[in-house]
Amino acid sequence: MVGKVEERRKDLRDRLIRIAERHIEEEGLSAVKARALATEADCSVGAIYNVFDDLQDIMIAVNGRTFQSLGAHVAKALKGKTNLPPTDRLIVMSHAYMDYAALHPNLWRALFGLRMSTDMQVPQWYLDELARLFGYISGPVSECFPDFDAEEVDLMTRTLFSSVHGIVLLGLENRISAVPEAQLEYMIALLLRSATQKKN
Amino acid sequence: MVGKVEERRKDLRDRLIRIAERHIEEEGLSAVKARALATEADCSVGAIYNVFDDLQDIMIAVNGRTFQSLGAHVAKALKGKTNLPPTDRLIVMSHAYMDYAALHPNLWRALFGLRMSTDMQVPQWYLDELARLFGYISGPVSECFPDFDAEEVDLMTRTLFSSVHGIVLLGLENRISAVPEAQLEYMIALLLRSATQKKN
DNA sequence: TGTACATCAGTGAACGCGCGTTCACTGATGTAC
DNA sequence: TGTACATCAGTGAACGCGCGTTCACTGATGTAC
Numbered sequence: 001m002v003g004k005v006e007e008r009r010k011d012l013r014d015r016l017i018r019i020a021e022r023h024i025e026e027e028g029l030s031a032v033k034a035r036a037l038a039t040e041a042d043c044s045v046g047a048i049y050n051v052f053d054d055l056q057d058i059m060i061a062v063n064g065r066t067f068q069s070l071g072a073h074v075a076k077a078l079k080g081k082t083n084l085p086p087t088d089r090l091i092v093m094s095h096a097y098m099d100y101a102a103l104h105p106n107l108w109r110a111l112f113g114l115r116m117s118t119d120m121q122v123p124q125w126y127l128d129e130l131a132r133l134f135g136y137i138s139g140p141v142s143e144c145f146p147d148f149d150a151e152e153v154d155l156m157t158r159t160l161f162s163s164v165h166g167i168v169l170l171g172l173e174n175r176i177s178a179v180p181e182a183q184l185e186y187m188i189a190l191l192l193r194s195a196t197q198k199k200n
Numbered sequence: 201m202v203g204k205v206e207e208r209r210k211d212l213r214d215r216l217i218r219i220a221e222r223h224i225e226e227e228g229l230s231a232v233k234a235r236a237l238a239t240e241a242d243c244s245v246g247a248i249y250n251v252f253d254d255l256q257d258i259m260i261a262v263n264g265r266t267f268q269s270l271g272a273h274v275a276k277a278l279k280g281k282t283n284l285p286p287t288d289r290l291i292v293m294s295h296a297y298m299d300y301a302a303l304h305p306n307l308w309r310a311l312f313g314l315r316m317s318t319d320m321q322v323p324q325w326y327l328d329e330l331a332r333l334f335g336y337i338s339g340p341v342s343e344c345f346p347d348f349d350a351e352e353v354d355l356m357t358r359t360l361f362s363s364v365h366g367i368v369l370l371g372l373e374n375r376i377s378a379v380p381e382a383q384l385e386y387m388i389a390l391l392l393r394s395a396t397q398k399k400n
Numbered sequence: 401t402g403t404a405c406a407t408c409a410g411t412g413a414a415c416g417c418g419c420g421t422t423c424a425c426t427g428a429t430g431t432a433c
Numbered sequence: 434t435g436t437a438c439a440t441c442a443g444t445g446a447a448c449g450c451g452c453g454t455t456c457a458c459t460g461a462t463g464t465a466c
Contacts, residue, residue, distance in 0.1 A: 005429070005442070012442095034420060044444045049421070051442095112373070158379070159367060159387040166366015167359060173312070179358070187359040194395040205409070205462070212409095234453060244411045249454070251409095 013051045013061075015041045021062045021107070028106045029113055032059055059114055060123065066107045067129040073100045074136060086140035087196045093136060094164045094188045101168050102181060137161055144196040160195065164188055213251045213261075215241045221262045221307070228306045229313055232259055259314055260323065266307045267329040273300045274336060286340035287396045293336055294364045294388045301368050302381060337361055344396040360395065364388055 019040045023031040032055055038045045052058050077096035081089060101108040138157040142148060145156060171184040179187075219240045223231040232255055238245045252258050277296035281289060301308040338357040342348060345356060371384040379387075 008442080033418090035418095038445095045420090046422080046445070047443055055420070155383070155387060156390065158370075159391050162367040162370040162387075163363035163391060164366070165370060166364070167362040169369070170358075170362045170365060183355070187355060187362070190356065191359050191363060191395060194397075195391060196394070197397075208409080233451090235451095238412095245453090246412070246455080247410055255453070 009051055012041065012043060012047065016048060016051065016058060017061045017065065020058045021065060024059070024062055024110050025104055025107050029059060029110045056114075059110065062107075063111055063114060064125055064129075066104070066111055067126070070097075070100050070108070070111075071129065071132060074133070078136070086143035087192060089140045090137065090144075090160065090192050090196065091189050093140075094192060095185050097164060098168045098171075098181070098184055098188065101172060105172060134158070134161065141196075160192065163191060163195075167191065209251055212241065212243060212247065216248060216251065216258060217261045217265065220258045221265060224259070224262055224310050225304055225307050229259060229310045256314075259310065262307075263311055263314060264325055264329075266304070266311055267326070270297075270300050270308070270311075271329065271332060274333070278336070286343035287392060289340045290337065290344075290360065290392050290396065291389050293340075294392060295385055297364060298368045298371075298381070298384055298388065301372055305372060334358070334361065341396075360392065363391060363395075367391065 016037055019037055020032050023033075023036065034045050034048055034055060037058075038048060041048075048055075048058075052061075074093050074096045077092055077099075078089065081092055084092070134154075134157055137160065138153055141157050141160065142153045145153065148156065167184060167187055171179045171181075171187070216237055219237055220232050223233075223236065234245050234248055234255060237258075238248060241248075248255075248258075252261075274293050274296045277292055277299075278289065281292055284292070334354075334357055337360065338353055341357050341360065342353045345353065348356065367384060367387055371379045371381075371387070
């Protein structure tokens with residue numbers, strides 16, 4: 001029965017992560033507060049510090065889950081589309097990316113908004129997930145540019161990802177200058193078609 | 201001599217804006233603190249509230265100056281380049297944009313990081329400056345795509361701006377994944393050439 | 401020019417709030433014998 | 434199985450800090466006569 005205690009620790013960790021996730025989703029990163037978490041998790045404030053180093057630790061854990069679900073979302077959109085031309089696959093992925101961002105804007109922003117303090121290394125899973133996302137993209141990219149070497153493919157991959165990210169970011173941000181989602185999708189497709197078109 | 205008092209008010213306003221600007225430039229938006237400003241401006245904390253509604257007011261004022269200087273930076277880079285092909289002019293502008301962001305990362309971030317509270321309208325000068333920046337871009341864009349109507353040009357303008365913005369953002373952010381500036385410039389040029397190249 | 405008065409810039413201590421984190425304590429769980 | 438003991442999860446009041454904003458007060462500046 002050594003596991004009984006360990007099990008409760010894990011359970012509390014999980015509950016706290018879920019609650020923090022909901023708070024971030026609803027009100028952003030700054031909505032992660034010790035007292036609120038404790039109340040909702042039905043534990044004391046101090047208990048949080050038994051299973052996490054500090055609040056930032058929880059935010060990182062939430063970002064981990066977000067990365068997973070973002071990846072799954074993109075993968076799902078791509079399912080059964082493997083025989084589409086590469087440009088179209090890029091478009092499908094980008095639309096899925098935008099879709100996810102629109103569906104969970106605060107979780108999505110949290111991925112980029114969590115300032116890692118300078119002394120702390122970026123956690124390994126973060127780099128792994130990033131590599132996995134880029135892996136999705138670099139396949140179609142190298143198909144679009146058959147005469148590119150690996151380095152050029154990598155560069156183009158980053159370029160296209162950053163561009164799509166920028167479009168989604170400014171598009172979803174400015175609710176004032178109000179670009180409807182359908183138009184964002186169109187902008188993305190426009191860019192990707194222009195950028196990957198064969199220039200004979 | 202009615203102006204004596206008015207003059208001192210304006211002087212204090214100006215001094216506070218400069219000081220806030222320096223703080224933002226050095227440590228980001230959150231470095232704007234009432235007590236620090238007062239100490240450096242050699243006035244009392246309360247005096248700040250005589251010339252500004254609140255601290256956010258000062259940040260908005262700083263963003264105003266930043267917008268001006270960003271615009272000037274781009275305009276300067278463009279000077280004497282009016283006879284370049286449109287794609288090259290877009291590249292020059294984008295490089296100037298990146299250049300400014302790299303030179304003043306915190307001021308640049310502050311432009312986008314200042315969450316306007318939902319009840320407050322976006323100030324008019326903000327929209328004006330944005331329109332002015334987009335004006336620089338839409339000229340070359342419509343040259344690149346002569347058969348686009350105004351709406352399509354506008355869309356492409358936003359698309360390209362957002363894309364370049366995204367490249368600069370992620371490029372300068374991840375000091376870890378460390379993309380050197382020269383490579384960023386290359387990425388931008390790559391994207392713009394691909395996106396604006398004549399097809400067929 | 402001189403005097404009385406009004407205005408309002410300027411002051412800075414104090415208010416008020418939010419919040420992360422700690423710590424002395426308690427009691428449940430698990431272990432040793 | 435039973436008892437004494439050790440460990441450590443769990444508690445929540447209290448600490449400590451940062452900070453925006455206010456407000457009763459003062460004194461300089463400008464006005465009216």
